[in-house]
Amino acid sequence: SPLFPGINNFQTGDAAWRRTNRGLYQVYFQDTTGFHLDKFQVSASTTAGGLGSDVAPLTDVIIGLNPADIYNTPWALPASVFNSLIEGVTNYITVKVFNGPPLNSFTVLQDAFYVQKDTTAPIIVDTQTGDDVARFTAGTTYTVGVNDPSSGLTAFQYSASLTPGGGATLIGWTDIAVVANTTSYTTPWPVDFAALISGVTNYISVRSWDTAGA
Numbered sequence: 001s002p003l004f005p006g007i008n009n010f011q012t013g014d015a016a017w018r019r020t021n022r023g024l025y026q027v028y029f030q031d032t033t034g035f036h037l038d039k040f041q042v043s044a045s046t047t048a049g050g051l052g053s054d055v056a057p058l059t060d061v062i063i064g065l066n067p068a069d070i071y072n073t074p075w076a077l078p079a080s081v082f083n084s085l086i087e088g089v090t091n092y093i094t095v096k097v098f099n100g101p102p103l104n105s106f107t108v109l110q111d112a113f114y115v116q117k118d119t120t121a122p123i124i125v126d127t128q129t130g131d132d133v134a135r136f137t138a139g140t141t142y143t144v145g146v147n148d149p150s151s152g153l154t155a156f157q158y159s160a161s162l163t164p165g166g167g168a169t170l171i172g173w174t175d176i177a178v179v180a181n182t183t184s185y186t187t188p189w190p191v192d193f194a195a196l197i198s199g200v201t202n203y204i205s206v207r208s209w210d211t212a213g214a
Contacts (some may be wrong), residue, residue, distance in 0.1 A: 003101045004107045005031040008072075011113040016115060017151035017212035018157060021082035024074035027098045027112050029065075030140040038104075044081055046089050048112050056084035066100045071074040077115070079141035088150035098186035118178050118212035125186075126206075137195035144206050147184035151211035154184050157207045170202065171195045179208075 010026040042055040059078050063073055077093070084153045085091040092111040099105055125145045146156050156179045159168035174190045197200045 002032055003031055003103065004105045005033075005097045006035060007095060007097055007107055007109045007112070009095075009109060009112050011079060013114045014116065016116075017210075018082075018112060019113060019119050019212040019214050020167075021077055021079060023115065024076055025093075025113060025184055026074050027095050027109070028070075028072040030070045031099045032069070033099055033103055033105075035100045035103050036067045036069055037071055038098040039063040039065060040071070040095060042077060042081055043094045044085055044091045044115075045094070046086050046091055047200065048090075048111050050090050050094065055091065056081040059128070076195075082115075085115060087117050088122060089116075091115045091117065095124040108125070118148075118210060118214065120150065121145050121150040121214040122156075122208040122210050124208060125205040133194065136189065140190035141190050142186050142204070145186040145210045146179075146206075147186075148208070148210040149183050151182060152183050153185065154178065154209050156206070156208045156209055158189075158191060158204055160175070160191065161203050162197060162200060163204070164203050165205075166203065168205075170197065173207070176206070 008028045014023050020089050029037055041058045042061055043054045043058045046053050059081050063074055092114050094108045095112040097107055114194050128142045128144050156176045157173045158176055159173045160171035161167055163168045171192055177185055179185050
């Protein structure tokens with residue numbers, strides 16, 4: 001309508017799981033009324049179609065656009081909006097743009113795009129306090145698992161050292177299993193027994209990270 005600002009949406013979603021607020025979104029605006037663009041806002045909800053309550057209320061993204069009639073620069077969510085997003089679910093972002101006085105009219109695009117957030121690192125579940133039995137042969141398995149219910153796992157690795165926290169001096173970081181596109185790994189697993197040192201304590205470390213990079 002010539003009385004309202006327009007929205008051009010080139011951003012149907014954000015498939016990347018976001019650990020930090022680094023997404024730039026291609027939702028652009030124009031005004032043909034002669035009263036120019038004024039500002040635009042976003043809100044967020046975990047329910048599509050505006051049927052649920054907002055997790056982030058309408059918040060200014062950029063103000064003072066007047067006298068611009070076109071805004072076509074990718075933009076980020078305000079920090080307060082990103083911080084309010086819920087981890088592990090789809091957050092639907094609604095966009096609202098205003099033109100200037102005396103019209104002060106606005107256009108809303110419901111669920112313009114979505115954002116998936118995961119700022120929590122994988123949880124390592126260690127039920128293996130130690131192995132006090134002197135081992136003469138390989139084959140023992142250990143019960144240290146990991147889970148990440150949000151973006152899912154990318155890697156799960158172990159290393160070995162002769163000192164606590166000594167890094168990967170005996171066995172470099174080694175994949176325990178292929179865990180990509182899974183949310184947990186609970187199967188007991190062995191170490192490279194032949195690479196360990198006999199007669200001393202060998203310290204085993206584990207690490208994991210997820211699709212979001214945590």
